[in-house]
Amino acid sequence: MIPAAFDYQKPKTVDEAIAALSGSNSKILAGGHSLLPAMKLRLSQPSKLVDINGISALKGIKEEDGEIVIGAASTHADIAGDRIIKSKLAFFSEGALLIGDVQVRNHGTIGGSLAHADPASDWPALVLAADGAIEVQGKNGKRRIKATDFFTGLFSTALQENEIIIAVRVPVPPEGTKATYQKLSHPASRFAIVGCAVVRFADGKTNIAFTGVADHAFRASNTETAVSGKAINEDVIATATNTAVQGVIFLSDHHASAEYRKHLTKVYLKKALQVIT
């Protein structure tokens, strides 16, 4: 399958990339592992691709002002193997290793995954549970979008036209924080049929995020209230799993029916809570 024709530019800086994006129907090319398959099927036919892989400012992972800053063009493999991530945000490393396969992890990027906002992708749940923020840059400069404000619907985000995700910022979890990501992978693609990320701080405050369950990843705030500050025992888990499935419009497709996803939501939340106990 061959994509429709397009122009191609590979800028060296974010400013150049923003300038290159102006004009109709241009798209950023990061790892290409969501975009190119869509272009081959002609579901997407941009007239220009702006390849951001030549922008060194978008690569690399560092710690800055109490935050871990992950460059948007860092690949899943870069993140999984990074020293800072492994020591301070280990569940990001574990989560990254559950994405796709080796080849996908070698090219797919965190920025591309968040911008694409596939309802079955893993990063949205991880970044949401970690209280992360998405730093973007556009014609009017930089802004920071909380992950909880970022995902707005099926393949939809708060990104505005010609805005580029430049980094993902996650507060360094304080001493004593426990975190896990539990996922039922699709047997072929490894996309999440249901994924549940849980971060529990030393004071018992608990963040819970789901992906794969509904049209976009979300924080389960009522469930968080049911768990936060309480010792996790069978009763709390039962209340939490029952709360988690209230008011959710479950996805239903040929991989899993809404009813099955509802069941899996309980199962994977329970697994995650048991792991962090």
Add this chain to the structure above:
Amino acid sequence: MSIKITVTVNGVKHTDKVEPRLLLVHYLRDVLRLTGTHVGCDTSGCGACTILVNGKATKSCTMLAVQADKAKVTTIEGIASNGELHPLQEGFNQCHGLQCGFCTPGIIMTACDLLKNNKKPSEEEIRVALEGNFCRCTGYENIVKSIQYAADKMSAPKARKTKKEATV
């Protein structure tokens, strides 16, 4: 629009003008005539098109040729040296690691990436590494054995070459 790219494939530099939409796998197969890299699913799933780009296992049906500008690419044609099979090729031969052979080049290239980072992978690590490569024939048992064969051979102390062999 066409763009000039320079790609080093199996140690040889190639410069060509290509359309941005040309996929890397088609550049390799149709422009360079390196047809060892196969197209299976063409939808990023099967791994038959796997090659190494700057040492990393890559599905070449999911990358544009222009993205490989200035990169080092290794395909199945590039891993034997001086007429001697790569230990992985020898392993697949010795352990009956293929039947129809369609998946084999992609699997061998993924295994190259694995063995570079993990000299002695366990059976489980081999199977996890092959998550992105599908084989419809073998049931994977002998593929795992073939890769173990190569890992053993590559980590065995090298037999000292006699003077005569060294000059061949």
